[in-house]
Each structure stands twice: as C-alpha cells, then as structure tokens.
Amino acid sequence: MxxxxxxxxxxxxxxxxxxxxxxxxxxxxxxxxxxxxxxxxxxxxxxxxxxxxxxxxxxxxxxxxxxxxxxxxxxxxxxxxxxxxxxxxxxxxxxxxxxxxxxxxxxxxxxxxxxxxxxxxxHFLIKNLGPEPLEDVFNAEYLYKKIKKAGVSTKSFLMNQKNVVGIGNIYACEILFSSGISPKRKIKYLNRSQCEEVVKNTKRIIKEAITKGGTTLKDFYSADGNKGYFKIELNVYDRENEECKACKTKILRFVQNQRSTFYCKSCQN
Ligand SMILES: [Zn+2]
Missing domain, CATH: 3.20.190.10 (MutM-like, N-terminal)
Incomplete structure (x- = not known):
C-alpha cells in the first residue's frame, strides 16, 4: 500500500x-x-x-x-x-x-x-489533517502536548492522520522499533525524551524512504510501470519469527486495530 x-x-x-x-x-x-x-x-x-x-x-x-x-x-x-x-x-x-x-x-x-x-x-478529506511529518511543526513539543489527552496505544496514535499525516502501518512499526517503544503502550505515558526519539525516527525513516523512492523513479517510467512499491530496509515489519537484527529475539506479530503489528519484545517496551 x-x-x-x-x-x-x-x-x-x-x-x-x-x-x-x-x-x-x-x-x-x-x-x-x-x-x-x-x-x-x-x-x-x-x-x-x-x-x-x-x-x-x-x-x-x-x-x-x-x-x-x-x-x-x-x-x-x-x-x-x-x-x-x-x-x-x-x-x-x-x-x-x-x-x-x-x-x-x-x-x-x-x-x-x-x-x-x-x-x-x-475539503472533507483535507480539513482535519494533522501536520506533515517532515515539517518543523511536527516536533517533540507538539507531540508531548498532543499525547496528554490521548487514550490510545502508541501505534494507533501515530497512524491517526489527525495527529500526524502519512505514517502507515509499515512505518509505524519501524518507527516504534527504532524508538524502543512497544506498539501496545499507551502513548500518554511517553516522556519528553521518548517523544523526541519518536519525532527523530519518524523524520529519519520517512526521509530515507523518500530518498530510496527517488532511486526507483526510473522504474516508474518503464513500459510496465506498475512495479511494486519500494521499501526501506525493514527491521520488524513482515519479519514474524525472524531474528531481531539488534538482539536476535524472534520478532512477534499480533493484530492491533485489524492491522498486523510486528515488534521485538526485548527491544521495545
Ligand atoms: Zn530486539
């Protein structure tokens, strides 16, 4: 997707x-x-x-x-x-x-x-959208303020377009792995420095994916233009039962809001 x-x-x-x-x-x-x-x-x-x-x-x-x-x-x-x-x-x-x-x-x-x-x-599709992840308005201060009243998990929060736009299932899993935070954890319990981690990793991963996208632009123009979408190097997403690249624990998968969530239970808590 x-x-x-x-x-x-x-x-x-x-x-x-x-x-x-x-x-x-x-x-x-x-x-x-x-x-x-x-x-x-x-x-x-x-x-x-x-x-x-x-x-x-x-x-x-x-x-x-x-x-x-x-x-x-x-x-x-x-x-x-x-x-x-x-x-x-x-x-x-x-x-x-x-x-x-x-x-x-x-x-x-x-x-x-x-x-x-x-x-x-x-327009009804646009008017309630949150900030762009790469813009300066999406920063630790914004996130720390915004999570206070949220009753949802870290993953649900990040995937809600009203909070920040453009973080889908793959990137949410990867951002939380890089930040060492469990996808199940209630987001309101994150502290200020964890908010900083989440913001930093969001920007890094999205930027990296855009750069990688640039390199596959050639395929876009090819006659059979429907090449699959490119992926960043994935640490947890779609790696159920494979070893965590950081600690060798097996990556777990569970269903959260009807979507597959992948995480490492020893690196993320
Ligand atoms: Zn791990």
Missing part, C-alpha cells in the same frame, strides 16, 4: 506535467472509493496545470480555479504513455490527456479516489 514516501515519489514522477495543458480527462470507470463526479470532470477541458503538490497521501493537481485531489488508495498507480499508443490495461480508471502524452490512473482494488474542489482547505 502506498504510504507517504511512495506518494511523494509518485508526485515527483508526474511533476513534468506541471505547466502543461490538460486537454481532457477520460473516465473509463468511475467506481473508486467514492464514485468520480463525471459531470464535473467532463467540464475540465484545455486548462493549464499550474502546479502539482502533495499533502499527506493526497496528490493535488492545481488548475486555475479548481484543484483535483487524487488518492492512490491501496493499489493506485500512474503510468505515462505516448498519446495514441493504445496500450490499455484492465483497471485503467482515468486517463488525463495532454498534447502528446497521457497520464493513466490504474487502480485494481478501487480504494483510490479522485475529487474536484474549489477550496482544498475546506
């Missing part, structure tokens, strides 16, 4: 379309997580993309009066093709047509989404 670094990489890969004129958008299949509003989409013709940006796991295509908000869901990917090359694939939901290229949004599991809005800040 694409997490923030993958979305950042995807955004960077489609940046060349910034400044280009979007001729039209063809909706092959509107059924995504929310049905695409085809009426609104069909009105978009011959408009310039002013800029392309990312917020949390959303990609924004900023047009003159409106913004297109795209979420990759579980399996959404973009691929770039020459206009007229009739390489069509199953699950090609949306095609953005430019002068000589097309940008195709493919999503087999249909958890992705595409919305059009005049006001991003007030």
């Amino acid at each position: 694409p997490e923030l670094p993958e979305v950042e990489t995807t955004k960077n890969a489609i940046l060349p379309f910034s400044g280009k004129t979007l001729k039209r958008i063809i909706v092959n299949n509107p059924s995504l997580r929310w049905p695409i509003d085809e009426k609104l989409i069909n009105k978009i013709k011959d408009v310039k993309i002013l800029s392309i940006s990312r917020r949390a796991k959303y990609i924004f295509l900023h047009l003159e009066e409106i913004t297109i908000i795209i979420h990759l869901g579980m399996t959404g990917t973009f691929r770039i093709q020459k206009l007229g090359s009739n390489q069509v694939r199953k699950h090609d939901h949306v095609v953005f047509e430019f002068k000589d290229k097309i940008l195709v949004f493919n999503d087999p599991r249909r958890f992705g989404s595409l919305h059009v809005t005049k006001s991003i800040e007030n």
